[in-house]
Amino acid sequence: MSRRKLFWKLVPSYWLVLLCSLLVLTGYTYYSAQSVYFRELKTTLEARAEAVAERARTELIRDEREALDALCRTTAELLSARITVVDSEGRLVASSTGGMPSGEGLSARPELREALQGKRGAQTRYDHRQGRNLFFVAVPVANPNGEVIGAVRVARPVTDIRNTLDTMAGRILLAGLAVGVVAMVVGVVMARRISRPLEAMRLAAERYARGDFERKVPVPEIEEIGQLAQSMNWMAERLNENLNTIRQQQHELESVLSNMAEGVIAIDRNESIIKMNRAAGEMLRVHPGEARGRSVQEAIRYANLQDFISEMFASVMPREGDMTVYGERDRHFHVYGVRLLSNEHNVPDAGVLVVLHDVTRLRLLEQIRRDFVANVSHELKTPVTSIKGFVEMLSDSGAGDHGEQKRFLDIIARQARRLEAIITDLLTLSQVDDASERGELSFESCRILPLLEDARHLCETRARDRRMKIVIDCPHDFSAVANPHLIEQAVVNLLDNAVKYSEPGGQVRVRAAQHSGEARIEVSDQGQGIDRHHLDRLFERFYRVDKNRSRKMGGTGLGLAIVKHIMQVHEGHVEVESSPGEGSTFRLRFPLQSREGGDAAVN
Incomplete structure (x- = not known):
């Protein structure tokens, strides 16, 4: 159904009522004036007809038709009317116009029929001989005994009355139209005064629907609409406050969910995802925005989690369990699920909340x-x-x-x-950790090249036994803020491994330089290389790629773990690049800037 504005409902309705009122008023005035005119005309014609009847009584009794004709013509000229005299049978006796009317007899005329019955008759009808409407009035003519011996009829045209009435109606209509135009203009103005505030309220309601509560609704002078505008402004203030509170709470909730280490998934009763935080998306390798609104089976590819969620919908009690996501690196999760309560009935039928805790590191x-x-x-x-x-x-x-x-x-x-080497390395690890936690490590600006040469000297005996050469590539003036003893020990451990696990007659290269505000020391060998699946655990304590060969070469399995801890206390880290058959490159990276520390050094 089509809808129109209030203005176009008020104005046409007002105009229609005004037009109808004008037409009714004009019609009523026209009818009232016509009644007055015809009533006066009837009274006048009846009086004149009575006068004619009084004078015609004697001639009618005597049947002196010529005298009656003369009377009719003389009186008709004086009265500007048409006069007719008939006998008791309705036959024409005399007429101011002369001649017999065409058609039916005169006794059939309603006014004459009533007059011959002793009453007064009157009628308006169209006269075909004159081609216009005439008003006929007939009165009876009685003898001295009271017997009706005929009737006198007087007729006058109503054209003048009609013209007068039409003129009057036209004037009334023109005056009514003038008043109507003024009233229409006033109506338009009033409709505008009513519709404009309502239109402003409609626009304000649309702004409120879009969340714009800054602009208020103007308060008009009309009391009822003004109260409505004030109510809307008050409602806007309350809505703005409530929405700001909801936005703040939602923002806080989003911040909490986004920064949680645990993954959170909210699922509705139709098993569609309504919320997934960033941690859950990373755990399940799903984009949270793309998962929203999709079914669990469509968004989550892991059957064990799908089964857990299905079991949650079949139960009203909280559940928990463990699951593993297999991939390039397996990840382990502890899963906790609880049913969501309905706000209306406090019944657990609103959906399921699933919390994922990544226990991969713990495992x-x-x-x-x-x-x-x-x-x-x-x-x-x-x-x-x-x-x-x-x-x-x-x-x-x-x-x-x-x-x-x-x-x-x-x-x-x-x-x-x-056994002594194992105990020594364990003590070294413990001392590095303890000294770092207590802030007892001392750092100083030191040149890197002497540290590398000292490390080469310590490993030179083993290298010479295996006919290997250690080459150093380091700028003479390259220096960094570090603990010299720990850096030297880290390089010694890397060189020792490079010499032990390289083929005899090979070469080990040591490079040192600064890059993007950090010091970098690389130790590269030409050994057998390391498979990729060993690289993640290479720096764990006692982890060996080839246990038999490591023990045969005299390794303790703690050298690389010591290197890792030394880099951690220097706020740096150690990297490894290796492929089977292509050798290995270990890279130490730590900042060049100074750092705070204690006075004691670890020996």
Whole structure:
């Protein structure tokens, strides 16, 4: 159904009522004036007809038609009317016009029929002979005995009356139209005064719907509309306050959800996602915005989580469990689910809330702890067992072959050195951690080249035994703020590994330079390289790529872990690039700027 503005409903209605009122007023005035005119005309004509009847009574009794004709013509000229005299049978006796009317007899005329019955008759009708409307009045003519012996009829045209009435009606209509135009203009102005404030309120309501509450509705002078405008302004203020509160709460909620480490997924009763925070999107590899409004089966690709959500909808109690997302790096999550309550009935039928807690690091740390315990036990048990066994063999052999005893003692000494190396590296790790936590590490500006040369000197014996060459590429004036002893130890550990795990006769290259405000030291070898799946765990304590070869080469499995901790206390990190058969490059990166520390250095 089409809708129109209030203005176009008020104005046409007002004009229609005004037009109808004008027409009714004009019609009523015309009818009233016509009644007055015809009533006066009837009275006048009846009086004149009575006068004629009085004079015609004697001639009618005597049947003197010529005298009656003369009377009719003389009187008709004086009265400007048409006069007719008929006998008691309705036959024409005399007429001011002469001649017999065409058509039916005169007794059939209504006015004459009433007059012949002793009454007065009057009628207006169209006269075909004259071609115009005439007003006929007839009165009876009685003899002295009271018997009706005829009738006298007087007729006058009503044209003058009609013209007068038409003129009067035209004037009334013109005056009414003039008044109507003025009233229409007033009506338009009044309709505008009513519709404009309502239109302003409509526009204000649209602004409120768009969230714009700054502009207020003007308050008009009309009391009812003014009260409505004030109510709308008050409503806008309340809405603005409530919406600001809701926006603030929503912003706070969004901030909390966005910054939560846990993933949060809200699902409605139709199993469609209504909210997913950033952490959940990263965990499930889904964009939160794209997941909103989609079904769980469509947005989440992991069957174990889909099954967990389906089980939540089948239960009213909270549930929790563990799930694993498999990929290039497996991730482990602890999942907690709870049913959402309906606001109306406080019944758990509004949907499901799922919280994902990433426990991958905890699982990794737990695995590292187990591996560490197992490795420490194994690493310490192996030399202790060897020492114990050979001591028992020496005890059993007594003063046997001196050469055999010497071989046993060499093995005991070698295992003791291995045990000492493990304990020394463990103590180094512990000392670095403790000194860093207590702020007891000292940092100073030092040249890097002497540190690299000292590290090469410490590894030169092993390199010479394997016919390997250590090449240093470092600017002479390159310096950085660091703990010299720790940097030297980190480079020694990297060089020692490079020499041990490279083929004899190869070359190890050490490069040092500054880049983008940080110091970089690279140690590159030409060894057998490392598979990619070992790189993530390479810096864990006691982690070995090739355990048999590492123990054979005398490694403790703690060298790279020490390098990692040294870089951490320097607010830096260590990187590795390696491919099987192409050698490895270890890169130390730490800031060049000075840092605060204690006075004690770790030895």
